[in-house]
Amino acid sequence: QKEVEQNSGPLSVPEGAIASLNCTYSDRGSQSFFWYRQYSGKSPELIMSIYSNGDKEDGRFTAQLNKASQYVSLLIRDSQPSDSATYLCAVAGGTSYGKLTFGQGTILTVHP
Amino acid sequence: DTAVSQTPKYLVTQMGNDKSIKCEQNLGHDTMYWYKQDSKKFLKIMFSYNNKELIINETVPNRFSPKSPDKAHLNLHINSLELGDSAVYFCASSQTTGPYGYTFGSGTRLTVV
Numbered sequence: 001q002k003e004v005e006q007n008s009g010p011l012s013v014p015e016g017a018i019a020s021l022n023c024t025y026s027d028r029g030s031q032s033f034f035w036y037r038q039y040s041g042k043s044p045e046l047i048m049s050i051y052s053n054g055d056k057e058d059g060r061f062t063a064q065l066n067k068a069s070q071y072v073s074l075l076i077r078d079s080q081p082s083d084s085a086t087y088l089c090a091v092a093g094g095t096s097y098g099k100l101t102f103g104q105g106t107i108l109t110v111h112p
Numbered sequence: 113d114t115a116v117s118q119t120p121k122y123l124v125t126q127m128g129n130d131k132s133i134k135c136e137q138n139l140g141h142d143t144m145y146w147y148k149q150d151s152k153k154f155l156k157i158m159f160s161y162n163n164k165e166l167i168i169n170e171t172v173p174n175r176f177s178p179k180s181p182d183k184a185h186l187n188l189h190i191n192s193l194e195l196g197d198s199a200v201y202f203c204a205s206s207q208t209t210g211p212y213g214y215t216f217g218s219g220t221r222l223t224v225v
Contacts, residue, residue, distance in 0.1 A: 032213075034213045036213075038153070042218070042219075043202060043216040043217060043218050043219050044155070044202070044216050045216075046213040046214070046215070049213050086153055088153075088155065090213070099145070099157045099160060099168050100157070100213070100214060101157075102154070102155040102156075104152065104153065104154050105153045105154075
């Protein structure tokens with residue numbers, strides 16, 4: 001079983017729609033959860049972090065965490081073509097303390 | 113500019129050669145990392161240093177040797193390069209080894225021919 005799993009996609013949504021990205025993790029002791037955005041040929045860029053159950057909103061982005069279900073999600077409202085990228089879920093803490101473990105990433109395409 | 117900077121950005125070399133990648137951060141972070149991203153975009157940690165001390169050493173061939181002369185610098189030396197070493201190598205830094213997200217460098221695309 002992979003430590004952090006994401007649907008690799010591609011996920012295609014129309015401009016203005018809500019994009020929903022999902023991630024599950026296997027280490028129940030994980031404590032910190034992150035979403036990175038990576039444009040083609042560029043480095044990963046941190047867009048959201050979440051540490052406790054519930055929702056966290058930042059602009060058009062909402063991260064959701066459910067530790068009981070070992071599930072993290074990222075919602076992107078009013079999706080724009082500039083949101084087209086690979087979104088990486090990353091998890092830290094638990095037995096992997098001191099390092100971020102990444103999922104394989106979900107490719108998101110927002111079409112006009 | 114405050115950043116994590118890596119050099120070189122591109123590296124093309126022949127099998128069997130030895131090469132180095134350098135990384136520097138001016139963010140005041142005390143922990144630095146090397147990650148390898150394969151052709152399927154999967155990012156996997158290789159090494160982590162905290163204040164010049166090696167704290168994470170994943171299952172990486174001995175041909176890879178990191179060096180941290182101070183907490184702002186982390187270099188990666190690779191001996192006897194193999195075709196399978198072709199990947200993008202990212203340096204990253206964070207404030208502590210705790211729960212904070214990383215800041216990544218721009219990456220070094222290594223191609224072994």
